[in-house]
């Protein structure tokens with residue numbers, strides 16, 4: 001009897017210990033978790049080095065702020081935030097840069113290479129390309145007058161890329177509201193996250209080929225706005241496809257809430273922009289007008305949504321690798 005009690009007691013103790021370890025694991029070590037101070041011992045100069053390089057690049061070309069933020073978005077929606085978009089064609093890689101949504105469109109790769117080489121100088125082999133994209137996005141937003149937020153770190157870089165997944169997961173300019181909602185829902189992002197994140201179109205440019213059908217064929221478009229945008233974007237495919245127009249017609253170089261104010265006036269450049277506000281009663285109409293009225297609420301939701309987007313399926317622990325060059329696996 002005594003023996004039995006002791007042994008069951010022992011089993012209980014062991015069970016309790018296992019449970020405690022499991023609980024602790026979940027909180028700290030075992031589960032994939034990013035943390036803002038990931039590099040504070042291994043590379044204390046990582047953040048300031050990235051920031052300096054980002055500042056230099058945007059000082060040289062203001063649009064680069066937009067291009068860097070977009071790279072992080074296009075990274076995170078494909079296999080998670082793992083730097084996969086940065087991988088170039090090679091024997092084992094079909095680059096995501098060839099995907100429809102990226103081809104002749106995503107840019108900033110030279111800047112990312114510059115940032116990476118500056119970081120490699122201060123601590124070789126420590127900081128991932130995926131983390132560089134996340135930090136650069138925050139620094140870019142701040143530089144052009146947008147919100148700042150604390151970036152969680154510790155992502156590792158993929159050894160693979162997927163052009164097919166890029167084409168399947170990245171939204172396109174011709175998407176309607178339902179397609180947009182399901183594309184973001186697939187990544188665990190809500191309608192509110194989606195509208196806030198789309199506010200990144202407060203900066204940067206789009207090519208004629210992405211907004212041609214909107215300015216010639218959409219009905220929910222301001223007439224004067226459409227005719228202004230038609231001039232550098234002729235109706236026939238193949239003519240002026242690459243000609244640029246600002247995504248935010250009012251202040252394309254500053255991060256503010258004019259993007260949402262434009263939508264209220266039916267002056268969204270992309271069909272997908274205007275899909276967020278139709279002047280009807282869809283769920284996103286109210287979110288758009290809220291951000292148009294209150295820039296602070298846009299800023300705080302944008303920051304939270306960028307953190308949430310940055311959390312999409314990171315590689316951690318011993319998964320993936322820390323690339324030496326962002327464009328190729330080691």
Ligand code: HEM
Nearest residue numbers: 066067070073105171172173197200204205206207210272
């Ligand atoms: C809601 C679905 C979205 C669609 C359909 C979409 C589509 C597009 C398209 C077609 C362009 C122009 C590309 C070109 O003409 O080369 C563009 C540019 C841009 N997108 Fe989006 N986008 C979406 C959401 C986002 C999100 C969530 C972000 C970031 C958080 C973002 C950031 C940007 C930026 C900053 C640019 C300008 C880039 C530059 O000037 O280099 N977009 N987007």
Ligand SMILES: *[C@@H]1O[C@H](CO)[C@@H](O)[C@H](O)[C@H]1NC(C)=O
Nearest residue numbers: 212213214216217234235236
């Ligand atoms: C506008 O729609 C018509 C009819 O569907 C189509 O033939 C035409 O190519 C479209 N034009 C543009 C610029 O998208």
